[in-house]
Amino acid sequence: MRVVHGVWVGDALAVWAEADAPSREGRGGTGTGSPRPHPFAAGTAELRTLPGTGAASPLVLGLTLPGDTSGPSPSTAADGEPAAFHPWRVPALRLPPAGAEAFLAAAPPVPAGPSLRHLAAVREFAEQLVTTGCVLPDLVGNPPRARWRPAPVDWAEEHLAALTAALPPSARSHMPGESPDRAARSCVLAPLELLTDAVARRLAARPRRATGPDDGTATPGQRLAAALTGTRNTVDAGTADRLRGPLRDWRSRLRGAGRATLLLVLREPERGGPWTVEFWVRSVSDPGLRLPLEQVWLGEGAAWLPADVGATALADLDRAARHYPRLRRALRDLAPARLMLTTEDAQEFVSSAAPRLTAAGFAVVLPGWSGHRGIGLRVKVEEAGPARRRGGGGVGPSDLVSVSFEALLRGTGADGGDAEPLTGEELAELAELARLKRSLVRVRGRWMEMDPERVSAALDLVTRRGGHRMRTDEALRTALGVAGTAPLPVGDVVADGPLGALLDGGAEAEPRPMGTPAGFRASLRPYQDRGAAWLRFLGELGLGAVLADDMGLGKTVQLLALLADERLRDPAPGPTLLVCPVSLVGNWRREAERFAPDLRVHVHHGPDRPSGNALARLVGGCDLVVTTYGVVTRDAEELSGMPWHRIVCDEAQALKNHGTRQAAAVRSLPASTRVALTGTPVENNLGELWSVMDFANPGLLGSAAAFERAVTGEDGPDTGLVRRMTGPFVLRRLKTDRSIIADLPEKMEMRTWCTLTPEQASLYKAVVDEMAERMAEATEKERRGLVLATMSRLKQICNHPAQFLGDGSALAGRSGKLDRLESILGEAAAEGDKALCFTQYARFGDRLEPYLRSRLGVPVLWLHGGTPRAEREEMTRRFQSMEGPAVFLLSLKAAGTGLNLTAANHVVHLDRWWNPAVENQATDRAFRIGQRRDVQVRKMVCVGTVEERVDEMIERKSALADSAVATGEQWLASLSVEDLREVVRLSPEAVAG
Known part of the structure; x- marks a missing residue:
């Protein structure tokens, strides 16, 4: 199998795959009026070789996939022209939620397609919800069934929105025409609900003390718990009636607009006192509204607080204690307001407890220095001796330089600004604290974090006498702070000579x-x-x-x-x-x-x-x-x-x-x-x-x-x-x-050299050989028309074989000039610029417009001689006013004059008119009064072909370019036979290979 795919159908995962060769189930007649069998879909027997599919049931999926009438496009194929969509039938295996959860958790033995990877991400999210306690029990359906469901917490809703936005098109291939909202419900929300329940049941399936059959004495809560952890999830009607109300209230309290959640704030000690974790509550709808829990107990509430804020805070504290057991000490108080900590406790809170609580969905506020190392290094680099000079001065990468280090007390910000050297006494104290594995230290009246092992290594560097001799390239890596070269962040570099100029100024030196x-x-x-x-x-x-x-x-x-x-x-x-x-x-x-x-x-x-x-x-x-x-x-x-x-x-x-x-x-x-x-x-x-x-x-x-x-x-x-x-x-x-x-000209004109593909070169040579045979028998009058016709055919071949053949064949990968055009326009679009692209061939423009739109992913407008005046004006207005990158493809004759397109700052002449005056008129659509940016003009020329030879003649024979060429391309017909042979011959360098 090449690729395994999966879509969520109803309440189950449907798995299908692309085989390496047509399967028996993928063959057969085309049929009429109904989806045809996918020719490369793996059969059911082959699908069952995938781990975890042994108990799956077979089904046939109807999918709408890109491709043509001969078959769908392989998912591993390179992007091509915009494809049509056709319905196909594929054999699949149906996995219910428990089996789907196990299948998605295991890495498939072959590459997974985008839809299956997305469902695996949904399963990972479901497991995160369960392991962090962000799930609630609920009752669904009729007859009622117990199910674990995601709790409505803020961070989970943000993650869900991200998963919905990332839903790949292939995940919706079984439901063509559905609205995005319905697709999101069916392909994200439905699997998330069922996979969350499956994960929770799997994690709850551990050996439990046998309680015997339910003899009618079990409470509704016990019956619900049994349905949530056992193999049977049904609940009797009486139990469901008694639990629906409390479960609904539980969920609504979490979702309520006036909801307040727990906030844990770590405070530094004052005057030798202890560290404290203060308990606050804050509004969910407006996190800027917050109040110490101590004031809540004193009755100093606020209008935004819900009536049950105290009970909710206690419940949150109890839940948080599962992730940080030390909080249970505070819960012994009737009105808990804070938790006292030693420095060692605070160190553990910052390094491990706070990340665990944050991952579980609790809000934790740490001091501003948290996450920013307060100790850094200054690196001093000096030439160790007479450097090996080369071509005007410098040092080589193998030359030895002297490197010394100085410990710095960095600023409080993330950039470590305003760093100051540490004294000898401070270094000795830090060394002792590092030996004791202390990560929270107080230096010059402020607390900071440090990594004891790294600080110990750094202090060894600082206190070593005589500095260190290093190769230049090693010193550069150290000074630049490359990973693994210095034990602490490098906050400052002092260097002399060429290295100083390099490190002090960088590219601006x-x-x-x-x-x-x-x-x-x-x-x-x-x-x-x-x-x-x-x-x-x-x-x-x-x-x-x-x-x-x-x-x-x-x-x-x-x-x-x-x-x-x-x-x-x-x-x-x-x-x-x-x-x-x-x-x-x-x-x-x-x-x-x-x-x-x-x-x-x-x-x-x-x-x-x-x-x-x-x-x-x-x-x-x-x-x-x-x-x-x-x-x-x-x-x-x-x-x-x-x-x-x-x-x-x-x-x-x-x-x-x-x-x-x-x-x-x-x-x-x-x-x-x-x-x-x-x-x-x-x-x-x-x-x-x-x-x-x-x-x-x-x-x-x-x-x-x-x-x-x-x-x-x-x-x-x-x-x-x-x-x-x-x-x-x-x-x-x-x-x-x-x-x-300020250094650029107002208009930069350049040639863009292109090469022919082997297919183009073969067609080119055939046309040249045909012209040579016909020229030998042609009269003077016939020769004139033959020359002009041949020039036109060769220019079409230089553009693209499909233009010359006129057979409607694919465009991608067959023309060196088209590949170069796509690269130029793609780079302009990536920079947010707009571009004009001129061609003298309207039929080729009809092919280019959809091709470029699909390849570039930006708007592509197409104006030609058949464009009505009103539509022409609307195109111009839209191009001038639209935000972001765009391409305006224009027929040279239809758009060479009379248009104001100053929104563009790139002009590309795809095929040369070989008349500078005509090309300049077209360029002036962008390069005219009102243009505020410099215009780059590119004239595309195929190397070693008639295009290059005529371009050279125009440059070499300026008089000819200024007179005869100004009337068009008729001057080519007056060239001698030898000149013509030189013009049309194909050079070896013309062909890519």
Whole structure:
């Protein structure tokens, strides 16, 4: 079985699965007018091999699933175009609540689908309710049956709301067309009620003293208890009549608007007195309303207090005593108001009792210092001797530095601000308290928490004479507070030399300016100069860097400027290996030729790439070698033997899953320093940032598990700690930063280089061969029309095979240009921006609109020549006024003029009109008066195809572009046969592979 699924049907769990091959129960005729058998559903016999299903009864489920008429889409398939939904029949096994609870509690032997994982989360919530006492007995149905039900407590209601919001669509596949409210009741509330009862009965099923048969003398409460813990849950009518009222009142008291709950407040001792836990009550509807229980006993109540607040508080205290037995001492009083504690008792209350009470649903208030360690460290780093200088100064990762420590009394806030050094006497006192395992200590008149074992280890560091000699990279990990490198939080760092500049300023430190290198054919903007100088600065320290500038700020230019600057040195430091997606290989080669023509560049890609000694000689004579992630994965062993000075990963989010073969291959390449280029250093979670950082500086942040433990707090990720640990090595500038925007032009135009898929390349070659055959027999007049028709067909192939074939086939995964378009628009949407996308093909636009909407998850509007004027105006108004990201797909002819779309700050020309005037008119829909943001314009060009050749001609023959091209594409027909062959030939680099 590939995937096991489950849906809640009525009062039972129905389990079904996708098999590895069509099962007998999944075969058969298509039938008419009724759901067909699911071709890949596991049969009943196969389902019974799942643990816990032996006593389950079979049934047939009717499900509505995405797919087409040939079959449902596999749940493991990658997302594609929006799918239609069709009804299917699947064999299933029905598990009643007790069996369902056991099945969901056990890990399935094969992957579980989203619906089954969601039901497992519902079961975990039910168990939490039971184990924390948040359940009540009740009577349901006719004849009456005893059932354990969730109690109406605040934290449980919040958790229930979260589970309802997370309900996956597959959990509702058996009830198509139902409203969300009904689906939530059937798929969340119903299983929660029944699973809560099943968990409670399982936990209550322990050996009990036999009481004999009920001879009629048992009380109604005893009969209810027997029905709640025994195998039979029915209750006789008389017992039910007597218990319904009290049970209803019990539940209503918990749910009542005037309800007040217990609040436990820990107070520090005053003038040598004891610690106290004060008992308060607070309003459930308005937690800001609270009153000491002592005042309640004195009759000093408040209008918001319910009449039975005293009885409720005593009941809550009795229940809390189950989790903190010491409270029973206070319950001996007729009017309990507080509990006295010694320092050792208070220590135990803070460390273990308070978390237990909180988990059980009780409100506990601890002093403000709780959870914040009051003792920290100051780290001093000094160069231990003459450092090994490299290219202008710096220290290497293996150089030795002197590290010393100083104990600090940190501030009371979570950030540990206003730290002060501890005296020798205070250190000696802390050492003795640590020896006695005291975690609550009083220093300089205030109480704080400390970890005795960690403080002991830290004091050993502080009191050791002569400091410590460490490698530079080890000292950096300690100074940055990386998990496991220092026993206490590092609150301050003092360092001299280059390390001081790095640690004091991080990415904002100002290394010596680099300036635009001689021979570099562009003027670096100020922020680009700072970025290139920063890369040089970290490289001289032997450290890796993550250049994470926003899309369009020129990461490519900054790296090329760095390489051009190094080329001027004597001697140059050595070759740089740049690894990028195959679609960007052509872009890097062309940008290097454009900006740094003196760089010796080699593209290492394709089946004829050199190897062995030939590769070694070639690398030795290069400044930059450009290759792909795929080549590195295949040739990692050979590339590891080359003398790389630097490894650069472009689109470094490709390394975010550090366990992949691709990521491992890239990490295996040795180099003096590494650079990661990415516009999205974090896409989903902080583990991705760790993965990129671990490429740039291997081991600097410790293991992935240690990093996750260090940065994950009770309230979510500790982003402040993450910034401190990664800040010196990550440089990110945003277009929204005014200091950066001031450096940007009003309009940035760039080419986006794309590659063809093998399918596109095959079609392209066939069209070129056909044109060559027909040209030999064509007259001059026929040749003109043949050329223009061929150009149009080749442009369609560059867009997508489905556009050229016109067969309505799927779009996903078949076009390098479409993949690149999706990436560009997706990044713009992630930044909350709006984008215009122009195409000259209306039929292709009809296909793109639903595809992009499903892939991007944002509104996609489509305006073409057939759009009525009123609808056109409404689209424009909606695009300009709507909040959040969106894409406006436009036909170039229909929307090239007359529209004001200044809400967009991205413009993408999907297929080139090859007429700059027409393209500029279209771009001016966004770049015009009223535009308050800089506009980025991308013109998509397929490498090594007719698109690139015509683009080069337009650039090279400006006179032709200004005259003949301005009239359209007719000028292509006047080219010579040799020119035409050069224009349409397919280069090897055009194909991804």
